[in-house]
Amino acid sequence: xxxxxxxxxxxxxxxxxxxxxxxxxxxxxxxxxxxxxxxxxxxxxxxxxxxxxxxxxxxxxxxxxxxxxxxxxxxxxxxxxxxxxxxxxxxxxxxxxxxxxxxxxxxxxxxxxxxxxxxxxxxxxxxxxxxxxxxxxxxxxxxxxxxxxxxxxxxxxxxxxxxxxxxxxxxxxxxxxxxxxxxxxxxxxxxxxxxxxxxxxxxxxxxxxxxxxxxxxxxxxxxxxxxxxxxxxxxxxxxxxxxxxxxxxxxxxxxxxxxxxxxxxxxxxxxxxxxxxxxxxxxxxxxxxxxxxxxxxxxxxxxxxxxxxxxxxxxxxxxxxxxxxxxxxxxxxxxxxxx
Amino acid sequence: xxxxxxxxxxxxxxxxxxxxxxxxxxxxxxxxxxxxxxxxxxxxxxxxxxxxxxxxxxxxxxxxxxxxxxxxxxxxxxxxxxxxxxxxxxxxxxxxxxxxxxxxxxxxxxxxxxxxxxxxxxxxxxxxxxxxxxxxxxxxxxxxxxxxxxxxxxxxxxxxxxxxxxxxxxxxxxxxxxxxxxxxxxxxxxxxxxxxxxxxxxxxxxxxxxxxxxxxxxxxxxxxxxxxxxxxxxxxxxxxxxxxxxxxxxxxxxxxxxxxxxxxxxxxxxxxxxxxxxxxxxxxxxxxxxxxxxxxxxxxxxxxxxxxxxxxxxxxxxxxxxxxxxxxxxxxxxxxxxx
Numbered sequence: 001x002x003x004x005x006x007x008x009x010x011x012x013x014x015x016x017x018x019x020x021x022x023x024x025x026x027x028x029x030x031x032x033x034x035x036x037x038x039x040x041x042x043x044x045x046x047x048x049x050x051x052x053x054x055x056x057x058x059x060x061x062x063x064x065x066x067x068x069x070x071x072x073x074x075x076x077x078x079x080x081x082x083x084x085x086x087x088x089x090x091x092x093x094x095x096x097x098x099x100x101x102x103x104x105x106x107x108x109x110x111x112x113x114x115x116x117x118x119x120x121x122x123x124x125x126x127x128x129x130x131x132x133x134x135x136x137x138x139x140x141x142x143x144x145x146x147x148x149x150x151x152x153x154x155x156x157x158x159x160x161x162x163x164x165x166x167x168x169x170x171x172x173x174x175x176x177x178x179x180x181x182x183x184x185x186x187x188x189x190x191x192x193x194x195x196x197x198x199x200x201x202x203x204x205x206x207x208x209x210x211x212x213x214x215x216x217x218x219x220x221x222x223x224x225x226x227x228x229x230x231x232x233x234x235x236x237x238x239x240x241x242x243x244x245x246x247x248x249x250x251x252x253x254x255x256x257x258x259x260x261x262x263x264x265x266x267x268x269x270x271x272x273x274x275x276x277x278x279x280x281x282x283x284x285x286x287x288x289x290x291x292x293x294x295x296x297x298x299x300x301x302x303x304x305x306x307x308x309x310x311x312x313x314x315x316x317x318x319x320x321x322x323x324x325x326x327x328x329x330x331x332x333x334x335x336x337x338x339x
Numbered sequence: 340x341x342x343x344x345x346x347x348x349x350x351x352x353x354x355x356x357x358x359x360x361x362x363x364x365x366x367x368x369x370x371x372x373x374x375x376x377x378x379x380x381x382x383x384x385x386x387x388x389x390x391x392x393x394x395x396x397x398x399x400x401x402x403x404x405x406x407x408x409x410x411x412x413x414x415x416x417x418x419x420x421x422x423x424x425x426x427x428x429x430x431x432x433x434x435x436x437x438x439x440x441x442x443x444x445x446x447x448x449x450x451x452x453x454x455x456x457x458x459x460x461x462x463x464x465x466x467x468x469x470x471x472x473x474x475x476x477x478x479x480x481x482x483x484x485x486x487x488x489x490x491x492x493x494x495x496x497x498x499x500x501x502x503x504x505x506x507x508x509x510x511x512x513x514x515x516x517x518x519x520x521x522x523x524x525x526x527x528x529x530x531x532x533x534x535x536x537x538x539x540x541x542x543x544x545x546x547x548x549x550x551x552x553x554x555x556x557x558x559x560x561x562x563x564x565x566x567x568x569x570x571x572x573x574x575x576x577x578x579x580x581x582x583x584x585x586x587x588x589x590x591x592x593x594x595x596x597x598x599x600x601x602x603x604x605x606x607x608x609x610x611x612x613x614x615x616x617x618x619x620x621x622x623x624x625x626x627x628x629x630x631x632x633x634x635x636x637x638x639x640x641x642x643x644x645x646x647x648x649x650x651x652x653x654x655x656x657x658x659x660x661x662x663x664x665x666x667x668x669x670x671x672x673x674x675x676x677x678x
Contacts, residue, residue, distance in 0.1 A: 144558045146565035148572040149488065207558075215554055219483045219546075226485035233487040236613035241576060243611045244583035272582045274575035 004187040006180060014040050014172045017157070021049035023123035024170075025085075027114055028054045030072045032185045032192040033129035037173055039188055041127060042080050050125075055117040058088040059106050072193055085117045103203065115164045124167060130155055131173040131181055136227035137208050140216075144208075149238050154231035177224065245278040253283060260333040261286060265326075269307055276303055283332040284321055293318055306330060343526040345519060353379050353511045356496070360388035362462035363509075364424075366453055367393045369411045371524045371531040372468035376512055378527055380466060381419050389464075394456040397427040398445055411532055424456045442542065454503045466509040469494050472517040475566035476547050479555075483547075488577050493570035516563065584617040592622060599672040600625060607669075608646055615642055622671040623660055632657055645669060 003011075026041055028034040042052050056073040058066045070086050077084035095105035114126045135154045142151040157174050161167035173181060185192055216223045252267045261283045268276060277299050285291055294317060302315045302323045313325040320335045342350075365380055367373040381391050395412040397405045409425050416423035434444035453465045474493045481490040496513050500506035512520060524531055555562045591606045600622045607615060616638050624630055633656060641654045641662045652664040659674045 143482070143569075144555065144562065144565070146559075146561070146568065148569065149576050212554075212558065215551075216483065219551065220485075222485070223483065226483070229485065230482075230487065236611070236616075237488050237576065237580060239611040240583050240613040240617070241579050243614065244579050244586070247583070247586070272575070272578040274579040275582065277575075278579070 006183055007187050010036075010176060010180065010184050011040055011044060013175065015044050015048060017175075018044070018048050018050075018170075018172065020125050020168060020170070022125060023051045023053060023121060024125040024127050025053050025055050025114055025118045025121065025123045027110070027126065027128045028056050028073050028076070029129075030069045030076075030193040031129075032182045032190070033131055033134075033173060033178070035076065035190045035192050036181045036184045037127060037129040038076070038080070038082075039184075039190060040172070042082060052082045053085060053117070053121050053123060054082050055085045055114060056087075057110055057113040058086065059109065060088055060090040061092060061102070061106075069193065083121075085121065087113055087117075089113065103205075111162060115161060115167065118161075118164075118167050125170060126161055126167055127170040127172055129173055130171045131176050131178060132228045133178040133209075133224055135174055135231050136224040137205060137213065139227045139231050140212065141204065141208055144212075149234050149241065152230055152234035153238055154228075154234075156235070175228075241274070241278070244275060245282055248275050249279045249282045253279065255286065259287065259336055260331050263330050263332065265306060265328055265330050268330075273303075276306075280317070280323075280332065284317055287321060287332065287334040288318070345522055346526050349375075349515060349519065349523050350379055350383060352514065354383050354387060356514075357383070357387050357389075357509075357511065359464050359507060359509070361464060362390045362392060362460060363464040363466055364392050364394050364453055364457045364460065364462045366449070366465065366467045367395050367412050367415070368468075369408045369415075369532040370468075371521045371529075372470055372473075372512060372517070374415065374529045374531050375520045375523045376466060376468040377415070377419070377421075378523075378529055379511070381421060391421045392424060392456070392460045392462060393421050394424045394453060395426075396449055396452040397425065398448065399427055399429040400431060400441070400445075408532065422460075424460065426452055426456075428452065442544070450501060454500060454506065457500075457503075457506050463505070464507050464509060465500055466511055468512055469510045470512040470515050470517060470520055471567045472548075472563055474513055474570050475563040476544060476552065478566045478570050479551065480543065480547055483551075488573050488580065491569055491573035492577055493567075493573075495574070514567075580613070580617070583614060584621055587614050588618045588621045592618065594625065598626065598675055599670050602669050602671065604645060604665075604667055604669050612642075615645075619656070619662075619671065623656055626660060626671065626673040627657070 024041060026034070026038045028038050038052070038054060041050060044050065045052055054073065054077040056070055058070045060066070062069075070088075074084050074086060089109045091102060091106045091109050094100070094109055095102050098105060098108075100108070114128075118124070118126050139152060139154045142154075155171055155174065156169075157171050159169050161169045176184075182192075184190075213223065220226060248271055252264045252271075253261050255261050263279070263283075268279065271279065280299050280302060281291060281294065284294055298315075298317045302317060305313050305315055305325055306323070310325055311327040315323045315325075317323060317332070320337075322333055322335065324331045324333060363380060365373070365377045367377050377391070377393060380389060383389065384391055393412065393416040395409055397409045399405070401408075409427075413423050413425060428448045430441060430445045430448050433439070433448055434441050437444060437447075439447070453467075457463070457465050478491060478493045481493075494510055494513065495508075496510050498508050500508045515523075521531075523529075552562065559565060587610055591603045591610075592600050594600050602618070602622075607618065610618065619638050619641060620630060620633065623633055637654075637656045641656060644652050644654055644664055645662070649664055650666040654662045654664070656662060656671070659676075661672055661674065663670045663672060
């Protein structure tokens, strides 16, 4: 079949963005998005030095319909000569046992499954079919709940796999909208089935997709693209902030011993407020390995003292992490309890 | 009258945030927001070393009702022993002459009026009554149209007056919601009138206020606070990015002559993508004094070459600003036409 312009464009853009090679686990359900993903990656495999494995998790929610979905995926894999890894989970049981929503339990089961599939097939890459409309929904969902720059980044095109940082999670379709993806399937003669799993699972997500986004489209028909672009610009801006934090920290703070970091107080005071906060948080993260329990109010209390004329004092950032103030410097130190 | 907790809190927070002293022009209409603003600033004036002048512009849109509003403001000023500066504009005529919407023409007339009032009274400060609900609407409006971090900052609590940078524009109520402000008025025995100007002028704004925000409140009743907090965090993050751009630029770029800036290409390539873009834009701004006509695509074209292995080449950022590429450096230069 002659390639249409759209098919050429989708493949070209994905080939250009795909920097990894090796075995890739393709998460495939039976909707247009994951069929498109599998079809593109399988077509590009020789050129990109990839070996595809299709993986499908039956969530154990929809009985016979879900079994038919699994058969469909199996047939698709066989047709394209690609190995297929299918498992069946019991998401309702998992949700009940762990006291989670079906939606959360299903996501957990899915990522857990993909991780095991990758390890079993000795793959280092997992690709999922999230697209630009999913990205817009994610950003909007976070905006509604309340978020900052980190959350506005939405889903990453490439990131370590949650819970399995030795794997790389790719979202090759993130720049393509649902309509383009459906058109790709039509142009390539792919016949997706309606994926009812989403209808069952993602209540809030479905309300955002079917009620809120159409309402917002009355104000701006291009709202999905606007939200996806916001995710892009937030990603780039967030990188700058991480870089600036690192630069500022290494120029004004010195880890003098395992449990103490000394700051040049004068230089720290001249940083923008956001970097004052970020460098303090960075110090805590260096000393503790995480930021759990660190409150915004504790950081602000420390800033109040450190930006004042006080030349002595001690502020608790955490129960076991203190800031000790002196005239030209301050120390962020971790208390070590000796038995 | 004994002060309620709310009145004490509003005054305390505003007193704490008010760092400027001298004569201040208070933009007063007859709604709760600007009455509250005037009442707070007048009450704090001795303590903060401020001298208040009330300023009111009759937009010339609503005939007798607008005249009654002006009389109301005049009476309020007299009652509080504060000078009052009232002018009447013809916004519909201005809108027609300049081919602007009534909303845009009114805003222009208002800022122009405040600027003239400030200059006439030799004031350096202008205070307006935008509050947290206005901020939420501004952020939402920009989100709907499409914006990045700069736009998400919303309105600034303190900024140079647009078009009159010798004046400082303050928004002391930006942290208080409409309900608190109405309660402040009730607690202080102030009797605001309904300000119909807004109904007339701000069509999109009113749709966002009366239709969209109530829709979003069905998803999150605290959506207004969420959007106002987003503006706060975007403001802090944006400061970091401006600081990081400045730091990166001064460490890798040198203005060797009036029309040329030399970059260390190797160090520039190691910057995060966002800082690669920002430092190029900064160079153009240094050479031209503005960024008018600079396209995102031109910056990306330059980045494509500069991050490649090319050791020669020239890319146009603008008709008269070029990037000349060499192995370890590149020059952003402005063409100077000699007659």
